Amino acid sequence: MIRFESVTKRYPDGTTAVDDLSLEVPRGGITVFVGPSGCGKTTSLRMINRMVEPTEGRILINDEDVADRKPARLRRSIGYVIQHAGLFPHRTVLANVMTVPTLIGWDKGRARTAAMEAIEKVGLTADQASRYPAQLSGGQQQRVGVARALASDPEVVLMDEPFSAVDPLVRTDLQNEVRRLQRELGITVVLVTHDIDEAISLGDHVAVMRQGGHLAQLASPGELLTEPADDFVASFVGKDRGYRKLGFTTTQVESDPEETVALGEDVPAGRGWVLAVDEDGQPLGWVDRQGGSGGPVREEELHRMGSLAEVGDSARVFLDAALSAPSGRGVVVEDGRVVGTVVPERVLEAIRARGGSAA
């Protein structure tokens, strides 16, 4: 889809930002360029839409050299999202999103319809469309940035550190949103980040780059964790990669049956931790009946559940569910209903049964 052929970028002062980079970004999916600052990841991204011109080599989109296209026209065909959204403060949200459709020459009605669709796609309301960017929160502004990139239905969307300026909770939301949109629309996303966790959780393909603009490894996240190409990648991926690797390990963890109780049900003292569910079998919380007095289960005595594992989730999710439950038994659900629980040993057995290696 997007091919870098021996691309080098040298600046007049002699620094080399990107050195002989060759790689292929496959069609569809999310490809992440990740690396420490100064590794040339942003420069590489910006060469795709000719915000930066390569010194040597060429970049092809659908086998067409980008250098053969007029920069402004090329850019109109590629979506672009940047760190602080880069919205035009003097235009309303709607006018911001209409930017590219208008530049392409769509008539006003069509541009407007496309923009409203994009605004809805990213989860904003029609009411928010008439506001100015300054009237929205940082996370909402970034959603507008994404909508603006999508409005003209581009095949390719470039994202330069799109989530690094928002707080962690909002970041997770936005990451899920981008993942969902990518799947839904089948677009090709190239995303730059310095955050290896973001790269691994979001990317279908991850290109790890190192200082001086060298490509260290291009692989799937699982492969990156299992078989880092060299010491640099291994250390960049981080110390706890053994644990994180579990995130890409799907295992058949057999859950143990768990006896559940309903609210108001009489549970005697000494039964230990008991799992309470609602009438649909959805988990409500744990009840502590290790000692003290028995009696009907009251809502206010429920303990938080810890994380839930859905059947088919990765080993990491199962292990986390087991470790975060107050009872030591992680709750496993299917379609929201409790199907059983797992203890950490169960998860470890399952991992061992798989040979301990992931991917």
Place this chain on the structure above:
Amino acid sequence: MIGGVAWSTVGDLLLRHLYLAGVPLLVGLLISLPLGWLATRYRWLAPPMIAGTGLLYTIPSLALFILLPLLLGTRVLDDANVLVAMTLYSVALLTRTVADGLGSVPGATRQAATAMGYGELRRTLVVDLPLAVPVITAGLRVAAVSNVSIVSVAALIGVSQLGQLFTEGFNRNDMGPIVVGIVACVALALVLDAGIALLSRVLTPWLRAGVAR
């Protein structure tokens, strides 16, 4: 009559004053826009350009009024001398202002516009320039007020406007016309100032939208 001066005279002089101060302000802005743009576009141009236009300001107004007929070949009493001199002063102030204004546009916004596929000229017109309005109008207000004050000096070379009331009063040892002239000058300056401030408000609705969530 007010302060020994006929109302109609004050009105005539006021209009003359507005003409001599206002037209150069507009022409000066039109010249400064491309100059200021050049200074932001080509960074190396900025220091010499700002210094050069700043130099203009070191020339005393009286000296400029007197020298221009020699340089332009105009008659000493020609309005053109004052108009050209005031335009030069306006350019001196506004080139810097325009450069500052265009420079104040956030880099992220400018880059986003380029990445969306705006050409340079179009981006300058529809993105950079509107965002520079607050800074540019702030400079326009200063230039308008100082133009009104400087134009009055032209009375010393005999070009009629409100400053004429100063010389008349002084020569007759009569405070009346001088005070009338000062009040009219200040009023004109303040009206121009308020007018530009209002214009700036109208042009920048996004700055007034409340930060509601």
Place this chain on the structure above:
Amino acid sequence: MISLTWQWLIDPATWTGPGGIIAQSITHLRISVVALVLAALVAVPVGLFIGHTGRGRWLAINLAGAFRAIPSLGVLFVATLLLLPRLSGDLAFELPVVLVLVLLAVPPVLSGTYAGVEAVDPAARDAARGVGMTETQILWQVEFPAALPLLISGLRSAMLQIIATATIAAIVGIGGLGRYLIDGQASRQYEVMAGGAIVVALLALLVDLVMAGVQRIVVSPGLVVAKEH
């Protein structure tokens, strides 16, 4: 015309003697410096106060704007008509002029000063308070040095306006380079007017250069480096 002006300028007699360019330049500079110092004595403390406390900012902006709108020539005539009969000697002529020049110089110095203090990095101010500086120490050790670039810019633009306006002041009979403009006009000697105009512009430039040099020396190199990056 141009050659006549040139001849006037290179004639030694033009430069020397009691009415020569050198003597008139000195008078011009003396009046200008006195006015600038007086204006600074008023405007700098007020500007520091406004910048440090944030109080009276609105008043200062609007007052400075209104001051700018007052035509110097008119005020000069008013001051002269009022003071001339009440004073005697050189003072009778110079005091009104200095007053007008001070009035002219206060707004740029004031706004330069408070803008300078306001531009101080809030983190630096916070840190100063954090290490236990008193408000006075913060003002003199942190805010004042950091405000110097803008303060001196204010002084420079004030000085340019003073030198230019002091030229006009010759109309009320005081000495200075404005004499060439006024007397030249009266006697229709255009080469004298042109020559005088050139000398005033050169003097203004020279003074501005000197002040730029002072700015270089007194502003902390740390601030200059920070600005370049």
